[in-house]
Amino acid sequence: MAERDQSIDVLRGIGIIFVVAGHAGSGTGLAAFSPYSFHMPLFFFLSGLFFSEGAPERFGASVFKGVRSLLLPTTLCFIGYALISQVLGAFGFTGLSRPLSLRDIFFDQFFGSGAYRFTSPYWFIPVLFFARLYFCVVHAQLAIFAQRVLGCREKALHALFGLGYLLAALAAVHACRRMYQFGDIQWSIIIPLRIVFGAFFYYLGYLCATYRVNRALTSIIMLAVIYVAGQQLTTTGKVLDFWMQIMKFETTILPIVTSILGIGFFYGAAILVSGNRAARVVAFVGKNGMPIVLHQLFGFFLVNAALCALGIIQPATVVNQYYQWHPEHMWFVYVLAGLSVPILLDKYLIVPTVTLALSRASRRRHTPT
Template identity: 25%
Template sequence: MPPRVLPQAASRDFRIDAAKAVGIVLVVLGHAKGCPPWLVMLLYSFHVPLFFWLAGAVVSDARLAETPAMTLRRLGRTLLLPYVFFFFAAYAYWLLTRGIGDKALRWGSQPWWEPLQGFVTGNGVLLYVDPALWFLPALFVTAFAYALLRQRFGGRTTALAAVVCGVAWAALFPALGLRLPFALDILPVALVFYALGAVLRGLPGVSVGGTRGVATLAVLAALWLGAAWFNGRVDLNHLRFGAALPLYLISALAGTAVCLILVARLPDSRVLRWLARNSLLIFASHMLSFSVMSGVATVAGLRPAEVGIGWALGSSALAILACVPLRWLMLTLAPWALGVARPAPALGTMERVA
């Protein structure tokens, strides 16, 4: 079979790839045990909004012209099938190890079927066997909602409505203490970043050269650091927006802008492109890799959380490197688990997710 080259491959924007590559490394590091609290706070302030922004930035006009049924099939293949596979992989590991060591204190008394509630509802709070998986159903509903709204109202109107509704939702809904199934309670806020990414997709090309560019970058960095620091720890998965909602929005948007501007200056490299093309695999597998590494460390008499930043950096690197053989194995045996319609004969031909 000749190599299948995707239509977008020739015109793939390296700046988007670089942002995805840097973003996925930051996500992994932010989830690692031993990562300093101040760094976790800064990373959480923008890294999830960054990925919703990038997902909106790469959606093409052809994709937005699909029928709702076509969009559902595509998003189901690229997001829900990986969600199913990686949940049950993490669930199997949880069943095998929940009675060992510290896990016995946390999960030993939990009924075996309880994690299945998290899988069915897509609720991030209940997805404790692999907390990061909440992002996949959240992106699914966000991308589908945006496609429907964009066809009906256009890009700018949809973005404006998303900002207004998202801000109102974030200000009022968390106080009710309710959670909606399949990330529908996260949708209004996620849609803000997705819609802005779609209409402002040229932002990664902003130059930092010259006095004006450096000044712009300095102002954005100051806004991000100041807002994130005074707002405190946030978590979109748990609908926690910190001390003040305006500070959350400022830190999320300014942090995203700083990342997009800086990565545009990075030189093209195979490493960055590999990280970008495998961001789905890294995202879905790194928490399971962390669990395995923590289990091995505990058996060896180590406590990862007490090792500090060294453990965080080392475990993050190992979790990413583990995706090299894992990707080959999955493309050979179960390409559908990565959202790929059929095995790709070369590393560079993996289909890009929505």
């Protein structure tokens, strides 16, 4: 069995920490690579590192695998947080309460994902699901066809696909910027545009793994060049901030450039520090990335709930899932809660509960009637 590459876990952990820091409002000042200038493309890139272009999957098998690992957890969390929101409303947290709706529970994750407040970060997971499905089923077949039937050489094929996905990503950014410029927001269009934008970084991850670009990123000189370039963009650009649907960049190319720079810098840094003992903590965060994505905002809420119990704030003060009391001083508490609470929930509540349920179901199937 191949040894697990800890640098990948470290890189994923960095990305997860940036997600939580960004949601806690504490990460946007991290020059030159603020979380919202690259962190979502990073996760497409990470998935692309493990893509195999020459091994297409059956559509049904690929859908089943993606539903089991991505969409099933989010759907179960939608159900759980839909019920929790009813309880919180009864305790005065009206800003977190929403009516029960089967449409919201089963379909909101494919749109805004914020129907039940704590679920608002989930929009990314279906986007990744569809991107993976496309590459594993469609792109892999296209690559094989181009090589066997059309006789394309591998490097030329990679260049053509890479250029195609880059142009498509640029078109997606341009379309998003125009939508928000003219106030014509259409979620049914934003979703596929997110997938198209992320597809470029998914394929970029595959190319980096194929051509072992990580070796160049371990150079201190290379990392210094990337950092200076990122710093220059930060000091000269007005706003380098986007959520893959709200594009505030001055030009269409900037989201691509800032994302590549941020990914390159932290990938190289993750490789350099991966052998360090302190990096194991970040790697541990990376290994627990899914629970953190699912429950980080509930971690924020528990901090606020504790403040309510102490009489410092009132439940009605918690106007939404991102509310923080004096974030200029308390941001690190919210970040720690957003990281630790999901891990504890997953280890001591969710995993034991699921394991017990599966064990009982298995015994029932094997018990003679």
